[in-house]
Amino acid sequence: MSELKRIKTVEDVKQLVNHRKLSHIKVGLFDNDGVLLGKYMGRDKFFSALDSGFSFCDVVLGWDCQDQIYDNTTFTGWHTGFPDKQARILPDTARNLPDEENMLLFLAEFSGDAEQVCPRGLLRRVIDKAASMGFLARAACEYEFFLFQETPDSIREKGYRNLKPFTPDAFGYSVIRNSVHSELYHEILDMAQSMNFPIESIHPETGPGVIEAALVVDDILSAADKAALFKTFMKVLAERKGLMATFMARWSSEQAGQSGHIHMSLVDANGQSVFYDPSQPHGMSAVQKHFIAGQQRLMPEFLALLAPTINSYRRLLPGHWAPTRASWGVENRTCALRLIPGNEKSQRVEYRLGAADACPYLALAAVLASGLYGIEHGLEPTEAVSGNAYAQSSSGEQTLPRSLYEAAQMLKGSEAAVNYFGETFVEHYAATREWEEMEFRKHVTDWELARYFEII
Numbered sequence: 001m002s003e004l005k006r007i008k009t010v011e012d013v014k015q016l017v018n019h020r021k022l023s024h025i026k027v028g029l030f031d032n033d034g035v036l037l038g039k040y041m042g043r044d045k046f047f048s049a050l051d052s053g054f055s056f057c058d059v060v061l062g063w064d065c066q067d068q069i070y071d072n073t074t075f076t077g078w079h080t081g082f083p084d085k086q087a088r089i090l091p092d093t094a095r096n097l098p099d100e101e102n103m104l105l106f107l108a109e110f111s112g113d114a115e116q117v118c119p120r121g122l123l124r125r126v127i128d129k130a131a132s133m134g135f136l137a138r139a140a141c142e143y144e145f146f147l148f149q150e151t152p153d154s155i156r157e158k159g160y161r162n163l164k165p166f167t168p169d170a171f172g173y174s175v176i177r178n179s180v181h182s183e184l185y186h187e188i189l190d191m192a193q194s195m196n197f198p199i200e201s202i203h204p205e206t207g208p209g210v211i212e213a214a215l216v217v218d219d220i221l222s223a224a225d226k227a228a229l230f231k232t233f234m235k236v237l238a239e240r241k242g243l244m245a246t247f248m249a250r251w252s253s254e255q256a257g258q259s260g261h262i263h264m265s266l267v268d269a270n271g272q273s274v275f276y277d278p279s280q281p282h283g284m285s286a287v288q289k290h291f292i293a294g295q296q297r298l299m300p301e302f303l304a305l306l307a308p309t310i311n312s313y314r315r316l317l318p319g320h321w322a323p324t325r326a327s328w329g330v331e332n333r334t335c336a337l338r339l340i341p342g343n344e345k346s347q348r349v350e351y352r353l354g355a356a357d358a359c360p361y362l363a364l365a366a367v368l369a370s371g372l373y374g375i376e377h378g379l380e381p382t383e384a385v386s387g388n389a390y391a392q393s394s395s396g397e398q399t400l401p402r403s404l405y406e407a408a409q410m411l412k413g414s415e416a417a418v419n420y421f422g423e424t425f426v427e428h429y430a431a432t433r434e435w436e437e438m439e440f441r442k443h444v445t446d447w448e449l450a451r452y453f454e455i456i
Contacts, residue, residue, distance in 0.1 A: 004196065007094045010050045013106070016094070017043060020102045027089060029056070029108040032119050032429060033065045033308070034359030036232045038108075050091070053111060055084035061110075061117055061428075070435045075117055075428045085114035093225060095195045098233075099240065107225060116424040119361035123224055126365045126420060130372055135266045135274065137368050141227035142214035143356050144205050144258040145234065146251055148244045155244065165209030166243060172206035184241070188213070191237055197226035207255050217263065220364055227260075227360035247356040249307070250314040257315025257322050258356040262367050263340075265348040266291065276347035282330050283341045292328050292337055292349055293381040294374020295367065299326035299336060299353065300400050301414035304407035304433050305366040306351075306358050310440045313403055315355055318390040323353050326398040327389045328381055334389040362429075369420040408433035 007013055017025060025046045028038025037060050041049065048054070062076035063069050070077060093107035110118035130137055147166035148155070155163060171177055178185050185202060192199045198216045205212040213234075215226055231247055238245040250257035266274045266287065277285035307313060315322045323336035330339045338350040351367045373379075385392060401407035411417055412430040421429075 004094045004096065008092050010091055013050055013089075013091045013094065014047060017046070017104070020104070022102060022104065024103075026097060026100075026103060026105045027054075027108050028105065029060075029087060029110065030119055030228050030359065030361060031060050032117070032359060032362065032432060034119070034228055034231065034361070035065060036228065046089075050089050053086045053088045054108075056087045056108075056110070057082055058085040058114055061085075061114065064432070064435060064439070068439070070432060072435055072438075073428055073431045075424060085110055086112040087114075095229070098191050098194060098237075116422055117428045119359055119365075120221075120224070122421055122425055123221060123361045123365040123368075125422070126369045126372070127221060129420065130266070130368060133372060133375065134268060135372075135375075136269070136271075137220040138217055138265050138267060139220045139223040139364055139367075140200070140215055140217035140263045141223060141230075141354075141360060141364075142212060142259070142261045142263070143227070143231065143247065144210055144212045144260075145231075145245045145247050145356060146207070146255075146258065147209045147211060147238060148246070149242070150244045151242060152239070152244070167204070167209050169208055170206045171204055174204045177204040178202075187237060187241075188234070191233060192230065195229060195233060197230045199230075210255075210258070220264070220368060224360045224364050227364075231356075231360075249309065249312040249355040249357045253314075259322065259352065260354040260356040260358055260360075260363065262351040262354045262363060263348050264351065264364075264367055264371070266371075273344050273347055275349075276342070276344050282339060283343070283347050284339060287375060288339075288347070288349065289381060290374040290377075290379055291371035292339065292374065293379035294372065294377070295337055295349070295351065295370045296326045296328060296374075296381055296398065297379055298366075298370035298373055298414070298416055300397075300407075301410045301417060302366040302370055303353075303401050304404065304411045304430065305362040306354050307404070307407060308359065308362070308433065308436075309357050310404055310436060312355050312357055316353075316400065316402075322355070323400075324390060325400055327385045327392075329385040329389065332385055332387075332389065334387075335385050336389075339384070365421070369416075373416050373420070403437070404433050405437040408437070 023043055024040040027041050028036045030036055058076045059082040087108045088111045089106050089108045095105040097103040097105050109120040115121035149164040167177055200214045200216045202213040235245050268274055275285055275288035276283050318324055327335040328337035329335040336353045338352055340348050354363050401410055408430045417426050
């Protein structure tokens with residue numbers, strides 16, 4: 001791992017590949033659903049791509065998570081012929097690949113005009129905006145995911161019914177569970193360490209087979225890379241062990257949803273916290289107050305980036321450990337935004353609206369951009385919620401969209417989204433969410449059959 005931390009330049013990468021005598025290298029990039037797509041690339045081709053970029057078919061920007069082509073997007077589609085777009089390899093993203101001997105993985109991102117709709121490119125644009133305001137963002141993601149004693153074949157044979165969880169019943173924080181299955185927990189920890197997305201803590205969560213893992217804090221772009229890689233390779237590790245992991249927002253009507261909480265703070269160019277002011281209540285500086293206010297104000301408009309699937313909205317219900325409005329409170333886990341008082345190093349805000357199914361790059365971009373918006377406009381948050389936020393009324397501005405389609409319409413109509421993300425991205429991404437909703441409406445659910453078949 002220490003060897004890879006020194007890799008910063010193209011020349012560093014070439015020396016490493018030659019030292020390992022690799023004939024091929026794995027290269028991948030993330031799409032707008034947070035899915036890692038890529039290929040093994042021959043050494044000579046890889047070196048050429050390091051020097052001058054490489055071509056990647058832009059169909060990966062024009063299809064959904066089931067490889068179905070969008071018919072409503074303008075950036076790419078049948079009407080463009082799906083040309084190649086330029087991409088660049090990122091030397092400082094080098095990772096070892098467990099169980100693939102000396103094989104290396106490098107992340108890439110789209111360049112040129114495709115950068116406008118590339119999720120990693122989007123986050124970098126928001127980071128640049130923060131830098132222009134004198135801020136650097138630090139972030140950490142924590143994920144809940146369910147494990148099953150199933151395989152890709154068995155879940156399909158069962159029609160996704162009667163799946164067997166990795167462990168039975170609810171047993172949150174159980175030392176029995178993580179001791180009986182310590183081998184798996186250690187494998188997860190070792191993989192995360194060796195692939196440079198180290199885990200700060202991991203434990204059984206409340207629910208059959210559910211685990212929660214909190215990743216170590218880092219600069220926001222690295223945090224996004226680490227979160228996206230963790231989700232990908234947690235699934236890989238599980239399947240190699242005859243298990244399956246899901247990061248769906250809510251996989252069962254009997255179980256609570258799966259969160260993807262985001263912790264974020266801002267520092268200045270000298271690395272000093274701009275959120276912490278010991279002279280103020282709860283240590284909350286004026287900057288942090290404006291930041292939270294912006295997140296509150298734009299949460300409804302940016303929700304499609306944080307709740308990107310039809311299933312996302314199955315989680316946003318009262319009493320399911322997920323916020324139902326754009327509320328905030330001090331150390332209050334029933335709120336969408338949880339102020340965590342601390343010190344120079346730990347003062348932060350937890351964006352609890354986030355779900356496990358969101359693309360980390362888009363989710364972090366939304367969380368940061370909305371906070372910056374509050375700082376730019378000097379916004380003030382509403383009164384902090386005390387007690388159960390689910391049981392309290394809210395103003396219309398705090399009301400969240402109740403469906404993916406509604407969220408897509410709010411994103412399309414958001415002036416702030418266009419200003420921070422660009423018109424091309426907003427148009428393209430909103431269209432992809434409209435497509436997702438249209439695909440869902442084509443299908444008849446089991447609930448509809450059971451409710452209407454005989455009676456109506």
